[in-house]
Amino acid sequence: QKSMEQVEVLARQPRVLDLEYSKTSPGRKNGFRQLLSQALTEVNRLQQDAEQKTRLLLTGEQIELHQVMLAAQKAELALELTQTIRNKAVEAYQEIMRMQV
Numbered sequence: 001q002k003s004m005e006q007v008e009v010l011a012r013q014p015r016v017l018d019l020e021y022s023k024t025s026p027g028r029k030n031g032f033r034q035l036l037s038q039a040l041t042e043v044n045r046l047q048q049d050a051e052q053k054t055r056l057l058l059t060g061e062q063i064e065l066h067q068v069m070l071a072a073q074k075a076e077l078a079l080e081l082t083q084t085i086r087n088k089a090v091e092a093y094q095e096i097m098r099m100q101v
Contacts, residue, residue, distance in 0.1 A: 043078045050075035 050071040056063045 040082070043075075043082050046071070046075040046078045 050068075053063060053068045053071045057065065057068045
């Protein structure tokens with residue numbers, strides 16, 4: 001009985017975070033999905049850039065070693081961050097699923 005009262009109190013409170021941007025900005029429908037897609041596209045671009053620069057170095061093209069190393073480090077950091085965010089999202093989902101209503 002007490003938990004139902006708490007749920008009703010929470011349901012009456014205004015939402016602090018609303019991931020559906022279409023209510024506030026008509027041109028930004030699916031805002032979170034679009035943001036996530038853009039971030040993953042950027043990580044992919046960094047990976048491809050590092051691969052291309054490595055290939056250029058290995059084939060003897062005119063490219064400095066430090067440029068290759070910087071590109072590889074950027075790609076590695078972006079991928080690690082993406083994996084960390086994914087793991088945190090999965091943990092949050094699992095925690096929500098363990099909650100009893």
